[in-house]
Amino acid sequence: MRERTHVLMLAGVAIAAGLSLFYYKVSRLGLPLTPDAKTEVWTIESHVSFRGRGLPAKATLTLPAVGPHFGILTENFVSRGFGLNTAAVNGRREAQWAIRRARGDVSLYYRFVVYREESLPATEAPPPFPPKPKLEEPYAGALDQLVQKARERSADIASFTKEMLRELNASPAGEEVRLFGDFMAKPLDRVHTAQTLLAGALIPTRVVHGMQLSDAQKGAKIEPWLEVHNESTWLLFDPMTGEQHDPKDFLVWWYGDDPLLNVTGGRGEKVELSVRRNVVDSIEVAERRAELHASKAYRFALFELPLQAQASYGVLLLVPIGGLVMAFLRNIIGVPTFGTFTPVLIALAFRETELLNGLLLFTFVVVLGLTVRFYFERLGLLLVPRLAAVLTVVVLLLVAIGVLSNELDIETGLSVSLFPMVILTMVIERMSIVWEERGPAEAIAEGLGSLAVASAAYLVMSVNEIQHLVFAFPELLLVVLAAALLLGRYKGYRLTELMRFKAFLPRS
Numbered sequence: 401m402r403e404r405t406h407v408l409m410l411a412g413v414a415i416a417a418g419l420s421l422f423y424y425k426v427s428r429l430g431l432p433l434t435p436d437a438k439t440e441v442w443t444i445e446s447h448v449s450f451r452g453r454g455l456p457a458k459a460t461l462t463l464p465a466v467g468p469h470f471g472i473l474t475e476n477f478v479s480r481g482f483g484l485n486t487a488a489v490n491g492r493r494e495a496q497w498a499i500r501r502a503r504g505d506v507s508l509y510y511r512f513v514v515y516r517e518e519s520l521p522a523t524e525a526p527p528p529f530p531p532k533p534k535l536e537e538p539y540a541g542a543l544d545q546l547v548q549k550a551r552e553r554s555a556d557i558a559s560f561t562k563e564m565l566r567e568l569n570a571s572p573a574g575e576e577v578r579l580f581g582d583f584m585a586k587p588l589d590r591v592h593t594a595q596t597l598l599a600g601a602l603i604p605t606r607v608v609h610g611m612q613l614s615d616a617q618k619g620a621k622i623e624p625w626l627e628v629h630n631e632s633t634w635l636l637f638d639p640m641t642g643e644q645h646d647p648k649d650f651l652v653w654w655y656g657d658d659p660l661l662n663v664t665g666g667r668g669e670k671v672e673l674s675v676r677r678n679v680v681d682s683i684e685v686a687e688r689r690a691e692l693h694a695s696k697a698y699r700f701a702l703f704e705l706p707l708q709a710q711a712s713y714g715v716l717l718l719v720p721i722g723g724l725v726m727a728f729l730r731n732i733i734g735v736p737t738f739g740t741f742t743p744v745l746i747a748l749a750f751r752e753t754e755l756l757n758g759l760l761l762f763t764f765v766v767v768l769g770l771t772v773r774f775y776f777e778r779l780g781l782l783l784v785p786r787l788a789a790v791l792t793v794v795v796l797l798l799v800a801i802g803v804l805s806n807e808l809d810i811e812t813g814l815s816v817s818l819f820p821m822v823i824l825t826m827v828i829e830r831m832s833i834v835w836e837e838r839g840p841a842e843a844i845a846e847g848l849g850s851l852a853v854a855s856a857a858y859l860v861m862s863v864n865e866i867q868h869l870v871f872a873f874p875e876l877l878l879v880v881l882a883a884a885l886l887l888g889r890y891k892g893y894r895l896t897e898l899m900r901f902k903a904f905l906p907r908s
Contacts, residue, residue, distance in 0.1 A: 407889050411882035418878030425873060429690050432682035435868035439515055439685045441473060442613045442651075443676045444620075446510040448661060450669035452502025457665030461510060462654045463493035468517070469648045473680070473688050475512035482508065492654050502666055514613075514651060515685050527604040527629055533596050542576035547600045557603055557630040558644060564597055565626075565642030588624045588657070590639045595626070604629040608636070609660070610652045612645075613675060620673040622653055622660060683872075702871055710871075715748065717870040720880045722747050722857035727887050729853050734894030736842075736849040738830045743850050745823050747857035755858055759851060761801070762824075766847070769794050769828040770835075777832070791825040 425431045430439075448459055463486065464472065477484055482497040497508055535543055546567055554560035567577055568590065580597075584590045588607070595605045608627045611620055625645075627634045636647045653660070663669040683703065690701075702713055722744035729735045737743050750758040772793045776786050827850070835843040860866065869876055 404889060407885050411885045414878040414882040414885070418875045418882075421875040422873045429686050430682065431686045431872050433865075433869070435864050437682040438679040439682045441513050441515045441678055441680050441685070443511065443513050443678060444651075445674050447672040447674075448497075448508040448510070448669070449672070450502075450506050450663050450666035452499075452504060452506050452666050454501055454503050455665045457499055457502035457506070457663065459497045459506075459508060459666070459669070460662045461495045461497075461508075461671070462658065462660050463495055463510070464512065464514070464651065464653045465493065465655070470514045470651055471517035471685075471688060473513040473515050473685060475510070478509035478511075490658075492656075492658070506666065513680075515680075515688075516648065517689065526631070527606075529602045530599040530604055532602065533599050535596075539579060542579045543597060543600045546576050546597055551601065557628060558635055560601065560603070561598065561626075561628045561635070561637055562642055562644065565594060565637060565639060568594060568597075569640065569642055587640060591624050591626050594639055598628065606634075606655055607657060608650075608652055609654050610650050611673070611675070612649055613651055614677070618674050620675045622673065625650070702874065714867065714871050715751070717874055717877065718861040718867065719744060719748070720877050720884075721866060721870065722861055724880050724884055724887075725857045725860050726853050727884055729856060731887055731890055732894060734896030735853055736846045737853050738827050738834075738846050738850045742823055742827060743853035744857055746850065746854035747861060750854065750858040751862065755855060758858075759855070762851070765794065765797055765801075765824055766828055766831070768797055769824065770832055773828050773832045787825060787829060790828055794824050794828070 426433065444464075446461065448461055450457075450459065459482075463475075464470075477495065479497050482499045485496045485498075487494055487496065495510060533543065534540075546564065549567065550560050550563040553563045567574060568580075568584070570577065580593050584593050591607050595607070598605050606627050608625050609622050610625065611622055624639070626637045626639050628637060629635075634647070636645045636650055637643065638645060661669055661671050687703065702710055705713065723741065726737070726741070726743050730737060746758075746762065749762075752758075753761060769790060773786070773790050776789055781789065827847075831843050831847055834846060
């Protein structure tokens, strides 16, 4: 009873630890559950151009902010002949290009790739309430009337903002709004006017510059929108329509009233934007997300290993899966095999030869090797020298098959050399002993059982999703360990043994 409880507790701890780390990697880092998972990304290119006047020139471009809904996957700059420096100024990222003499048309490029980010932590503190605007009459009276109207027709900050923007965009405009008409010539002016009106109700606001991302855009524009704080989060509104939008669909570039581009020593400056939608491997995005989170778990991930080591561990991690399949087929089903892990090693060899070809080649080599082993038995050789002689014959057979396959241009035959030679030798020796002690029927049954278990293990280990899961989430092997522990406590009948004891069943 104590052993049973101990095993159950150990299995529970292993399952909890494995699934906890698995959940963290999936939910927080976004590691994909399938090998072909893709993530939607957008490539945005900024083309900065101006005309130099033969003087020292400097161009300062505001770079996009990393917000709670988008992350930057990669970014690069093209600036031939210019010095480049990136810095954080007043909470904003800036790129500063500089050159001693700028002559003629100048082109600078900034390109970056963004992806949707749902798990970046929000670290902003709630903003303070704005002071009530001090306006002269008749503007102060118009402000109070607009605030009163919006308050009577709303129930919360979101509906209050919608009602206020509806008044600003109404056609024809109301008498109060017409007073502010001279201050709304441009979209940014309209945002500032909306800020003034909302400040009359002590609602915190800020100007946000960004764009809505779509499949492809040439000549994309950065628009000033309005964000309103509702005491818990920021709400996004289009000031031209009054509609509330989901921040997840709006790429924030920067906050405030600063310009996107500032050029000294040149004239005719402008920024042209283009957007292209694409998909990339989700692993790349997960790597970047792990960097943003400074995840220690990902630092020890197998993706950080050299490619050659990744290939080796990719095969090694499949061995416990094959071992679990073998344990199930032996202990629950009752399939007889040669040894314990021999079928798993044979299954690994099938990964190179493929299943059908591997079965044929394995059977051919074992039959020939078994014939040679019986011949050596008649010579009265001792065990160890006999094994060495059989191993030599197996190697010669593999070489002969490889050379013959090369002459016949059969690639399958060349891969037979990947079979573990020692395993083949031990299978031949074990089969011959069973043949002598328990008869040919038992030997053939164990041989066929070994091939059946190897085939089943191969089919399971060849599933792309399983290969991906054990490599991306090796902690899942703790769940495999727990399953093996629970299988080890099973002491009931095997399914094949039910046939043996069928005669003892009560007859109806």
